[in-house]
Amino acid sequence: MRLVGFRYLQRQSLLFLTVVLLLASVLFSITAFGFFGFYQTFYTYLGEGDDVVVIYDKRSTTPFTGIIQLQLIARIENISGVLATSPEIIAPTIIKDKSVFLRGVIPEEFGKLNPLTIINGETLQLGDVQSTIVGKKLAETLHLTVGHKLLVLGVLAERYLTLEIKGTYESNSALDDEAIVPLYVGQWLRGADYESATLIRAKIDRSELTSALLYEAIAKAETPQSDGKTGLTLIEEIIPISNTAINPKNLSVKETQQFMKTYLDRYGVTPQTLLILSVIIFIFTSATVLGASHTLIRQHEHETAVLRSLGASAKTLKLDVTMKTLPWSIIASLIGVFVAEAMLLVVETSGAQALSHTIHFQLNPLFIALNILLVFMIVFSSVLRSAKKLTSK
Amino acid sequence: MRTLSFRMLLRKSGTVESILAIALIVAILASITSVVNHINSQAKSMGKLLNVGETFLIISKNSTSITDSKVDAELVSLIRNNIDTRYVLPQKIFEAGLVTTSNRSTVLVRGVDTRAFLEARNAQVNGVPANDTQANVGEILARLVSINEGDEVNIAVDSQTVTVEVAGIVKTFTQSDTELIVPMSIANELTEDNVEVSFIEFAIEDGEQAEIDNLSGRLPANVKIVETQQTQAFIQDVNNQTISFLNLWSIAVYAIVAAASYIVAARLTIESCYELTMLKALGANPTLPFKLILSFTIVTALLGSVLGLAVGLSGAQIISSVTKWIWKNIQVAPTLEIQQTAQIILLTLASSILGSVYPAFKAMRKTYTELPL
Numbered sequence: 001m002r003l004v005g006f007r008y009l010q011r012q013s014l015l016f017l018t019v020v021l022l023l024a025s026v027l028f029s030i031t032a033f034g035f036f037g038f039y040q041t042f043y044t045y046l047g048e049g050d051d052v053v054v055i056y057d058k059r060s061t062t063p064f065t066g067i068i069q070l071q072l073i074a075r076i077e078n079i080s081g082v083l084a085t086s087p088e089i090i091a092p093t094i095i096k097d098k099s100v101f102l103r104g105v106i107p108e109e110f111g112k113l114n115p116l117t118i119i120n121g122e123t124l125q126l127g128d129v130q131s132t133i134v135g136k137k138l139a140e141t142l143h144l145t146v147g148h149k150l151l152v153l154g155v156l157a158e159r160y161l162t163l164e165i166k167g168t169y170e171s172n173s174a175l176d177d178e179a180i181v182p183l184y185v186g187q188w189l190r191g192a193d194y195e196s197a198t199l200i201r202a203k204i205d206r207s208e209l210t211s212a213l214l215y216e217a218i219a220k221a222e223t224p225q226s227d228g229k230t231g232l233t234l235i236e237e238i239i240p241i242s243n244t245a246i247n248p249k250n251l252s253v254k255e256t257q258q259f260m261k262t263y264l265d266r267y268g269v270t271p272q273t274l275l276i277l278s279v280i281i282f283i284f285t286s287a288t289v290l291g292a293s294h295t296l297i298r299q300h301e302h303e304t305a306v307l308r309s310l311g312a313s314a315k316t317l318k319l320d321v322t323m324k325t326l327p328w329s330i331i332a333s334l335i336g337v338f339v340a341e342a343m344l345l346v347v348e349t350s351g352a353q354a355l356s357h358t359i360h361f362q363l364n365p366l367f368i369a370l371n372i373l374l375v376f377m378i379v380f381s382s383v384l385r386s387a388k389k390l391t392s393k
Numbered sequence: 394m395r396t397l398s399f400r401m402l403l404r405k406s407g408t409v410e411s412i413l414a415i416a417l418i419v420a421i422l423a424s425i426t427s428v429v430n431h432i433n434s435q436a437k438s439m440g441k442l443l444n445v446g447e448t449f450l451i452i453s454k455n456s457t458s459i460t461d462s463k464v465d466a467e468l469v470s471l472i473r474n475n476i477d478t479r480y481v482l483p484q485k486i487f488e489a490g491l492v493t494t495s496n497r498s499t500v501l502v503r504g505v506d507t508r509a510f511l512e513a514r515n516a517q518v519n520g521v522p523a524n525d526t527q528a529n530v531g532e533i534l535a536r537l538v539s540i541n542e543g544d545e546v547n548i549a550v551d552s553q554t555v556t557v558e559v560a561g562i563v564k565t566f567t568q569s570d571t572e573l574i575v576p577m578s579i580a581n582e583l584t585e586d587n588v589e590v591s592f593i594e595f596a597i598e599d600g601e602q603a604e605i606d607n608l609s610g611r612l613p614a615n616v617k618i619v620e621t622q623q624t625q626a627f628i629q630d631v632n633n634q635t636i637s638f639l640n641l642w643s644i645a646v647y648a649i650v651a652a653a654s655y656i657v658a659a660r661l662t663i664e665s666c667y668e669l670t671m672l673k674a675l676g677a678n679p680t681l682p683f684k685l686i687l688s689f690t691i692v693t694a695l696l697g698s699v700l701g702l703a704v705g706l707s708g709a710q711i712i713s714s715v716t717k718w719i720w721k722n723i724q725v726a727p728t729l730e731i732q733q734t735a736q737i738i739l740l741t742l743a744s745s746i747l748g749s750v751y752p753a754f755k756a757m758r759k760t761y762t763e764l765p766l
Contacts, residue, residue: 023649096457099630129533129534158448187566347641
């Protein structure tokens, strides 16, 4: 007996199962996209290209708090295959009662690794002693404009200073949530001396150099006297850098994304753990889906009893109920994905941040497929279970 | 009759399933909240490890920067009379034209008691602190505009000009390394103002933090106290960002709690159709089914939320212990605060009531032959 033409399941009841599935799908998607957005934001914090490496203090517990010697630049610049170097000091601060990361850089060198598009005002020079350029998103969040004077308060050190906004820039990266200042301003706010930086980024020629080879070269190299106008000489025009002993054992060299991954892994934040967490959350909500399927079947016990009396076998009935609910479940999971994405987009545009950086939520085909698969499995098993109970009565 | 009827509903086979459905959803919320609590408490304790500063500024309330602030210089005595301080430094900050033999530029000038200021900054001075006819120059500024100790420079603000001798080049590792530091008398002469200063910087003795609030209460309404090291404020702001995302996520969880309660109520109505009709036939108040179903949902939600809190918290703790056992460097200690526990229970109850009102209302109005949906 074929039951395809029999519309015995009430649309209202099916709709309610769909709503429950949709909510479960929304929760799964918000969890997965939200946490992966967080992961991706920090994974790509220092850039995405594999030709940029980071020289950093491996003893540091966070990517923002390490300290290495600026003198290293003299060694790195002279290694064959190094195309550009940018020492950077990252300083957490409070501006207008909001947490903001300031990045102290040598603007001329920094621009070789991260070209910035100046939207308003002018670009920053190392000699701009009381100036800053601010990222587009930071400017929007704190309502900052060119010429605006700011009171910047330290977090890691007792420091306060006044800075005038010289320009606003766009980089389409995490930098849009930060402000850029001359290197020494970052050093004040970090409570560091003029010989220190948080990290040094270097652009390398991949055909000549790898991060491992660069580390070896740094460990072996003697500090040479630089003859051209290098990053170090640019700083030394403004502030003298004294020679300090460099201990290569405290250093590590990694590609930018691997550098961030090291820290994320250290706190147990990996794509695998986030995926497992999202799936566990879905499984926990599946009890509600089971309840909804059971209720749907119970609501139609009279109809199924009539169909059984008309000659429909238990197998036919189970198969038909499953076939009738599956399209709804797929629709529910897809709508759930898009509702979650819409919610996250609203959150993103309203300025949702983690560690003072905007989280970018992106649709991930793997999660969409996983969502549909999970919804399919849960509906299939729950409808089958409930229908089996019913037909065995 | 009401108690008996309620007991009858509780004995239904679906009650345990209903409690479990709610409990599992609450468990998700409890476990994630407890892990977030751990992350936030770690951030707070990291903040406490830092030497939190004891330096404060008094600036005008409506100012966005120290350069546009103006406060009464007389406030210095108010601070000294009310709090034990290591130093109190009224300061005047303004932009001025700097003319040297080879250079002309706009610089930031700081009018202050130079000796006390340089002592407070632990400054390295190449020379001596400036007296009433001299100035100190920050090391970075000195290099940028090629000034040496002993040079004479002109400082100009509008029509006022003074000539000073450079008494020393200073290094403080602060913004003063890019400033011209002059005695307050010169700053007053340049700005033609003896009454107001830009701000007052003061550092308190150990154990005087509690007095800051008292001092704040005695200050005029147009000024405010700002701490120069904002570690706790930074951590609080970063934690609030995490909590904001968690709150959004919680909305989705409570929506599922409401849906689960709808299902619990609808299922109960279907499965107790006969009993509810019998109660009506025996003369029960027509609103009894509504009250019974609503009470049932509240009880299942309450039990579910308590069970969920226990499962979620203990689950998170078990997972963190296992994680710690496998990866020794990952140490997570999930905890829940009492007010969070109460909040989760109350919001679960509220969501459940919201979800069950419609099926309970339908149950009150339906007859035996009708279906609840």
